[in-house]
Amino acid sequence: MKKKIVILGAGESGVGAALLAQQKDYDVFVSDASLINASFKSELTLNSIDFEEGVHTKEKIFSADVIVKSPGIPEKNDLIKELRKEGVEIISEIEFAFWYKGGSKIIGITGSNGKTTTTSLVYHICKEGGLDCAMVGNIGYSFARQVAKEPKRVYVVEISSFQLDDIKTFRPDVAILTNITEDHLDRYEYNFENYIASKFNIIKNQTKNDVFIYNADDEVTVKYLNKFLNSTNPLPISMRKSLPQGAYITNAEMHIKWQKEEMNMSVEDFAVKGKHNQYNTMAAGLSAVVMDIRKEKIRDAVQTFESLEHRMETVATIKGVEFINDSKATNTNSTWFALESMTKPTILILGGVDKGNDYSFLKDLVKEKVKAIVCLGIDNRKIHEAFGNDVGLMVNTTSAKDAVQAAFHFANKGDVVLLSPACASFDLFKNYEDRGKQFKEAVKDL
Template sequence: MEQNAAKAHKLVVLGAGESGIGAALLGKKNGYEVFVSDGGAIKDNYKKELIDNGIAFEEGKHTEEKILEADEVMKSPGIPEKNEMVKKIRAKGIEVISEIELAYRFKGNSKIVAITGSNGKSTTTSLIYHICKTADLDCALVGNIGYSFAKQVAEDPKQLYVAEISSFQLDDIVDFRPDIAVLLNITEDHLDRYDYKFENYIDSKFRIIENQRPGDYFIYNADDEVIEQKLQTLHLNINLLPFSMKQEIKKGAYIKGDQMMIRIQEERVSMSIYDFALKGKHNQSNTMAAGIAASTLDIRKEKIRDAITNFEALEHRMEHVATVRGVEFINDSKATNVNSTWYALESMNKPTILILGGVDKGNDYSLIEDLVVEKVKAIVCMGLDNEKIHEAFKGKVPVIVDTASAKDAVTKSFELAAKGDVVLLSPACASFDLFKNYAERGTQFKNAVKDL
């Protein structure tokens, strides 16, 4: 496609969020004729970037004739296939790509570490980036977290990109090929985007390795049955590096007792799990994945150990907010599906008041039922429609109450808590009924705790 850039290749960008703006800037820089179209309003800061760079755009509508003139359409990950405009683009046979595909096209000789999975992506991506920075590599943190991949390539290219990749971004790749691919786990999420077929979602996640070559690495969770079953159907000619908490791995990583062991080439890294900055069992898996990725980048084991020991956890992901009169408050607002909440509850070792609720994506609460019965003394619902939560846990938890704001939820939780308890915001739902996004939900929760 690069050779087409000379004859004003027409690129239409659908959606003017972070990834859309990044794609527009990168396209323009490489001689494409770019038009940006957003069905809603474009944020002022993004609009300014488009105007400053002389990029044509529209907001509040999609002008069909302009869009259907495109040689290629970059579709933002938030726009589903069932969108009417997308259907028309497909019907006309115009190629649709994702922003990571465009970034890949112009990345030059840089390497990519790409991380996907249903849970733990942001944490693992951030940890790999932290290890790379500790080792003084010329790298950037891109993708679903931080900066748009395309924008980074356009404005400040690096030798290495550590990219958090969602299944939506993988849906529209063509040649995208990471040197190191990491697949953490696959659990049922976003099924509304995959015709409610788990198999479609699994296939989407596995696209991260579809273009890999013999010298590339695939780091994956050997304890995940879904991943293991899918691997048995594939014939791969790439370097497989599994990690496990259940079995010793010859090439990859495992935890035995309280020791993590990573062995890739001759160099071996071993360290105690008690030295990990990230606590909780699921984070041991995330830390192994990050450690393997760092080893394949030839980062010295001392640097890997240092970085794993001094990493600071992400905001809104199992974040300790405060302890008020003996009650600990934890912000896990980033838990937007039931599996994330399962991981959070699994790491609780005190009686827990659990704040649940929001926009339900077809949740199956039976997945957390055993942990809730074992650890939760009260559920505080925080959403506009809490009926499904009541149905799922009625008679299994002594107290279930409804609230409709972060402030109410925190006040009620504090009333229900005794000294030595923990209040855990881990909603298992999206946040759009009461908040702009999970970050705003987490921030309001933290502010309410500080006001107690």
């Protein structure tokens, strides 16, 4: 008899899991409490996959042998609580895809900040290095869809903490943890340690044949390292000290050491600039050396990589004022890195849905670099409380157009307008991409 699989949530990961499950001869049922996006709905219909929307039919769901849960559904959801109580097996889509990846290798990347840039750079190096690879997970196609539709020899997987929460056997051959800062605490009972444990799940199934690349300069990672470290090979990256194995930068030179391999490269040659990107490049370069990609290919790829949309993206310079779109900065740590790389007087556009942000550690940088703050959100009270005494010019806005016009009004020739909100975007926008696009359109309309 066919095994029954129920997929909760019909976004990219849910539909990907449904396609893979159907291919592997499961009895598949997809259930989404909201309305399903038209393109995903037509895909399910086209493939004759049974689904429901706007409702969860409990009899159908509770009869499942296994449930694949969308990363967007929190643990506090009543249905999930009931399923847990009944002991029904719940896994994430990356776990399900892992079951069917065959002999392929996985490079898995997680972290509070920098994971999208690092993932994109790892993929770019792998592709330039001639590997048969795909970039999946939290970026682009879901892992399950890729395994079902076009299997590869190497999967570069961007993984959020939500996706790691429900893994059982998922094991990357190379794991990268960029850093850990307070983020998504609303999903972890406002307990930072729960979130930390979730991030370290990336190495929980690793063995002595695997590699774990981590940031030795990140205090939280280092503090909890021994608690979670198992039989994997830990490889640190650092800007503070030379390392016998791993990657480090001294005197503007990157050094990568893995077993007997060694590679050097000037940071002047990195395509992506800024201190945070030097960490991302070290992690990506080290993973590439571990994957046996030739040094000259790594060098070429690091020099030709193009930075991502909505991540420190230069939009335009108008009347001597530079506009930068960093809409992907959805937490205070991302905004800290953005501000840290500023060399001109800055008008900062900040705000949105606060996920339990602590703005205090931005204070010194704001005092040093920011001449005005434009709040872009429905509730900006916390921002005013945090910076009201340090920044003389502060204004509230509720649209990208108003925010851009206010910022331009405050700016003089030689200044920078930086959209780096430190918050989620769901109060005024569909997502951070929508926020970034509206910002860019408003700049072009000036």
